[in-house]
Amino acid sequence: MLAALFVLMPNVGAQTQKGRWVAAWGSSMQGLEPNTTLTNASVRMIARSSLDGGAVRVRLENTFGTAPLLIGGAYVALRASLAGLVEGSAVRVTFNGSPTVTIPAGGTTTSDAAALPVRAGQDVAVTFWVPGAAVPVTSHSRALTTSYLTADGAGDRIAGDNREFFTRTTMAMYFLSAVDVLSDSARGAIVAFGDSITDGTCATLDAHDRWEDVMASRLQLAGRGDFGVVNEGIGGNTVTRQNLVPPPNSPPGLERFDRDVLQRSGATHVIVFEGTNDIRRGATAAQVMAGLQEIVTRLKAAGLKAIGVTVIPRHNVAPAADSTGWDAAKTAIRNAVNDWIRRRAGFDAVIDFDEVVRKAGNHDLIDPAYNCGDGIHPNPFGYLTMGRAVRLDVFK
Numbered sequence: 001m002l003a004a005l006f007v008l009m010p011n012v013g014a015q016t017q018k019g020r021w022v023a024a025w026g027s028s029m030q031g032l033e034p035n036t037t038l039t040n041a042s043v044r045m046i047a048r049s050s051l052d053g054g055a056v057r058v059r060l061e062n063t064f065g066t067a068p069l070l071i072g073g074a075y076v077a078l079r080a081s082l083a084g085l086v087e088g089s090a091v092r093v094t095f096n097g098s099p100t101v102t103i104p105a106g107g108t109t110t111s112d113a114a115a116l117p118v119r120a121g122q123d124v125a126v127t128f129w130v131p132g133a134a135v136p137v138t139s140h141s142r143a144l145t146t147s148y149l150t151a152d153g154a155g156d157r158i159a160g161d162n163r164e165f166f167t168r169t170t171m172a173m174y175f176l177s178a179v180d181v182l183s184d185s186a187r188g189a190i191v192a193f194g195d196s197i198t199d200g201t202c203a204t205l206d207a208h209d210r211w212e213d214v215m216a217s218r219l220q221l222a223g224r225g226d227f228g229v230v231n232e233g234i235g236g237n238t239v240t241r242q243n244l245v246p247p248p249n250s251p252p253g254l255e256r257f258d259r260d261v262l263q264r265s266g267a268t269h270v271i272v273f274e275g276t277n278d279i280r281r282g283a284t285a286a287q288v289m290a291g292l293q294e295i296v297t298r299l300k301a302a303g304l305k306a307i308g309v310t311v312i313p314r315h316n317v318a319p320a321a322d323s324t325g326w327d328a329a330k331t332a333i334r335n336a337v338n339d340w341i342r343r344r345a346g347f348d349a350v351i352d353f354d355e356v357v358r359k360a361g362n363h364d365l366i367d368p369a370y371n372c373g374d375g376i377h378p379n380p381f382g383y384l385t386m387g388r389a390v391r392l393d394v395f396k
Contacts, residue, residue, distance in 0.1 A: 051183055196237070316375075
């Protein structure tokens with residue numbers, strides 16, 4: 001009888017632990033995953049914690065779904081390798097005491113505490129069953145982490161390892177937008193709020209070598225593991241929406257700010273690294289500055305530290321069918337925005353990535369050593385250099 005009670009109530013210990021909830025991982029949902037649905041399948045999403053904690057809770061989103069999403073059950077565990085789990089680590093997840101939850105169209109849910117101790121740098125496997133038919137998938141399309149799912153029709157394979165059933169892979173993040181840890185030592189979470197250069201275009205799949213990953217590792221090595229680091233970057237993201245050509249293909253920063261910043265547990269510092277895609281789509285310097293100023297104002301009203309980042313160079317590119325290109329006039333706008341970020345925006349601190357990656361003989365270009373080849377994004381060495389350039393003393 002005691003064993004049965006333990007199975008039914010695995011989270012009681014987590015509820016009685018001391019501490020507070022702090023975001024240790026995040027991923028910004030950006031739309032419906034193209035050409036993807038799930039039918040009676042189990043999903044195992046992999047998230048790397050940036051904090052130690054005695055328990056975890058997860059946030060699932062149906063932000064872009066047009067019908068309620070039924071989650072038929074969920075577990076969290078420590079990942080051993082690939083789709084395999086550390087033996088004995090799996091813990092059932094409940095939602096307001098229930099093993100199942102229905103998330104309304106456009107809605108989100110946060111689980112109860114699950115008694116899974118985790119260390120910074122460990123991978124947490126979040127496994128859940130989607131029993132519906134042809135269920136559209138709210139996702140972050142380029143999470144740069146391999147996750148796993150069963151074939152459609154495989155049913156409930158969430159309890160235990162069951163790695164043999166997780167035969168399909170994806171580098172998108174399905175439904176999972178946050179992992180919080182219960183910590184009695186964490187001072188807060190640093191949210192990296194940006195576009196593809198934060199999301200990690202040209203970084204390495206499963207290598208965790210984006211600039212904010214490097215920064216997180218430096219915090220750990222410097223004995224500053226009291227801060228979580230959360231990546232809220234979206235490829236192609238803009239600050240604003242008005243009069244941009246082509247229109248934004250993800251929720252602009254101003255529209256997703258509450259969801260991806262204010263709703264992140266324990267957030268204390270926010271690194272704002274956006275603007276290049278607004279300029280590429282025809283925004284004026286005044287429009288970009290006004291949007292960023294609104295973000296600064298909202299951060300300070302919420303009591304959060306606002307850290308600005310300068311827009312890095314882009315090479316000139318002729319317009320094409322799906323792109324308005326880049327030219328000297330847009331570079332002039334970029335330089336004007338950067339001058340404002342450095343001098344007048346009112347950020348609590350500024351990270352000057354423009355100065356870090358620009359070419360010595362031509363400040364309007366990325367240094368070839370850091371250029372991944374498209375004249376827009378850094379390569380892994382560029383991300384390493386950027387992450388090393390962040391002054392850790394700004395996180396106080």
